[in-house]
Amino acid sequence: MAQYDVIIIGGGPGGYNAAIRAGQLGMKVALVEGRATLGGTCLNVGCIPSKALLHASELYEMSLKDFAGMGIEVSPKLNLERMMANKAESVTGLTKGVEFLMKKNKVEWLKGWGRIDGVGKVAVRAADGTEAVHEAKNIVIATGSEPSGLAGVTVDNVRIVDSTGALSIPEVPKSMIVIGAGVIGLELGSVWRRLGAKVTVVEYLDRITPGMDTETATAFQKALAKQGVEFKLGAKVTGAKATKTGVALTFEPVAGGEAQTLSADYVLLAIGRRPYTQGLGLESVGIVPDKRGVIANDHFKTGAPGVWVIGDVTSGPMLAHKAEDEAVACIELIAGKAGHVNYDVIPSVIYTYPEVATVGKTEEELKVAGTAYKVGKFPFLANSRAKVNHETEGFVKVLADAKTDRILGVHMIGPCVSEMIAEYAVAMEFAAASEDVARTCHPHPTRSEALRQAAMGVEGWTMQA
Ligand code: FAD
Ligand code: NAI
Numbered sequence: 095m096a097q098y099d100v101i102i103i104g105g106g107p108g109g110y111n112a113a114i115r116a117g118q119l120g121m122k123v124a125l126v127e128g129r130a131t132l133g134g135t136c137l138n139v140g141c142i143p144s145k146a147l148l149h150a151s152e153l154y155e156m157s158l159k160d161f162a163g164m165g166i167e168v169s170p171k172l173n174l175e176r177m178m179a180n181k182a183e184s185v186t187g188l189t190k191g192v193e194f195l196m197k198k199n200k201v202e203w204l205k206g207w208g209r210i211d212g213v214g215k216v217a218v219r220a221a222d223g224t225e226a227v228h229e230a231k232n233i234v235i236a237t238g239s240e241p242s243g244l245a246g247v248t249v250d251n252v253r254i255v256d257s258t259g260a261l262s263i264p265e266v267p268k269s270m271i272v273i274g275a276g277v278i279g280l281e282l283g284s285v286w287r288r289l290g291a292k293v294t295v296v297e298y299l300d301r302i303t304p305g306m307d308t309e310t311a312t313a314f315q316k317a318l319a320k321q322g323v324e325f326k327l328g329a330k331v332t333g334a335k336a337t338k339t340g341v342a343l344t345f346e347p348v349a350g351g352e353a354q355t356l357s358a359d360y361v362l363l364a365i366g367r368r369p370y371t372q373g374l375g376l377e378s379v380g381i382v383p384d385k386r387g388v389i390a391n392d393h394f395k396t397g398a399p400g401v402w403v404i405g406d407v408t409s410g411p412m413l414a415h416k417a418e419d420e421a422v423a424c425i426e427l428i429a430g431k432a433g434h435v436n437y438d439v440i441p442s443v444i445y446t447y448p449e450v451a452t453v454g455k456t457e458e459e460l461k462v463a464g465t466a467y468k469v470g471k472f473p474f475l476a477n478s479r480a481k482v483n484h485e486t487e488g489f490v491k492v493l494a495d496a497k498t499d500r501i502l503g504v505h506m507i508g509p510c511v512s513e514m515i516a517e518y519a520v521a522m523e524f525a526a527a528s529e530d531v532a533r534t535c536h537p538h539p540t541r542s543e544a545l546r547q548a549a550m551g552v553e554g555w556t557m558q559a
Pocket of ligand 1: 103104105106107108109126127128129133134135136137139140141142144206207208209236237238239257258278370372373374404405406407412413414415416417
């Protein structure tokens with residue numbers, strides 16, 4: 095029986111980063127993964143393939159609508175097969191990269207599905223059905239999440255697809271209904287709208303992207319509606335029937351009223367994700383997940399001796415970079431170091447056009463907490479680089495403590511904000527005041543000047559608007 099310092103179950107961003115850090119710290123480490131490739135949801139069917147399609151479809155739409163105005167005359171023609179192949183190449187390149195990193199850091203990949211078999215033991219069942227038991231001083235659960243289901247809507251990944259199916263639809267749908275106005279629905283809905291589908295989003299709540307700063311979410315909805323996305327808010331889906339050629343979806347107003355039917359070529363179900371712990375043997379160490387399936391943790395420790403948990407399967411936002419930060423902190427704690435994650439500074443991005451990027455508290459959260467705050471806001475319409483590039487939609491909003499000026503939250507919608515949010519994340523990690531950003535020289539002409547101008551706005555001395 096092999097003995098390890100740590101066995102990590104699950105090879106996603108949580109698991110593979112934990113494995114790398116353990117290898118770097120000289121631990122004898124094994125990573126258990128049942129998929130044929132490493133990288134988890136993120137690399138195989140999540141962040142990476144969705145961003146490949148978002149990038150390609152954005153360029154396609156730009157070439158159709160924006161190039162001519164800048165003096166570039168082209169006649170773009172969609173080659174969906176090639177776009178999908180490009181996506182697959184991105185995935186393969188990166189999953190192979192993770193495999194290389196495992197070898198480089200002396201991590202043993204135990205191929206198969208892992209099951210905790212009592213304290214300090216992990217049984218791994220290989221694809222051929224054989225099972226081997228391994229011993230470890232520490233076990234890290236990093237088994238991730240899976241799409242949530244909805245009664246009356248059976249995902250067949252032919253006509254009714256989840257996020258994985260939506261990444262591989264073999265034709266451009268004429269029409270698509272998206273259930274759920276969250277991150278997946280709006281990102282993948284955007285991909286298919288850009289390629290030619292009429293997209294209708296059906297959302298249970300009376301707003302999109304719940305949890306997002308409301309002013310930002312409202313601007314986001316307006317921007318998507320202008321692009322042709324139709325929203326049916328406050329709508330309760332009661333069922334979906336698939337035929338060979340399409341889907342009929344029924345819903346009724348949450349507030350009460352008449353049921354309606356909508357038909358489309360495809361339906362994408364994207365109403366959230368739930369932790370994945372199937373067949374994990376949690377009962378063998380007395381771990382009981384909560385009603386939502388979440389395994390609780392205290393600084394990544396579960397209630398069972400030597401069993402730790404990180405990533406989507408535990409509490410907090412289901413984001414790859416959050417899983418990655420927890421991975422490093424968890425392994426450092428196992429090694430007796432001071433691992434730590436600052437949950438107040440975890441940025442979050444929606445990779446649509448315009449992009450949305452946020453970090454820290456929303457205005458609504460500050461109001462509930464009774465925190466006095468000041469707002470600085472700057473529109474991209476007044477940013478020279480955004481104007482030159484014809485990308486003037488959106489704004490940057492900075493929320494700072496009214497007494498101390500410490501930055502509490504930043505919400506941006508606009509061009510390239512996915513890259514720019516990190517500036518504010520660093521500032522917040524250093525407990526910066528908005529004045530620190532306001533007095534930092536930013537290059538001209540760049541979109542990043544909007545970050546500075548918004549910070550200047552907190553004390554009312556914005557100069558370019
Ligand atoms: P996962 O990545 O889910 O990895 C868990 C792994 O564990 C899986 O490979 C699974 O096969 C394996 N596993 C499970 N049980 C066992 C077992 N018993 N034995 C062996 N192996 C097991 N996040 C972002 O931050 N940015 C994005 O742009 C983004 N885009 C996304 C787009 C889509 C369409 C989706 C679905 C998700 C996206 N996410 C994004 C979320 C991101 O993918 C997750 O937050 C992230 O993958 C979580 O990492 P993890 O390591 O906790 O779990
Ligand atoms: P989500 O939580 O972002 O959004 C789900 C939406 O569905 C919400 O608006 C919710 O109100 C709605 N909803 C719930 N039940 C419903 C019902 N019965 N009928 C209609 N609407 C309903 O979940 P989503 O989009 O599935 O994404 C899951 C997670 O994956 C995200 O929370 C995020 O953590 C991660 N992700 C992150 C990405 C990124 O960082 N860019 C991209 C994609 C996913």
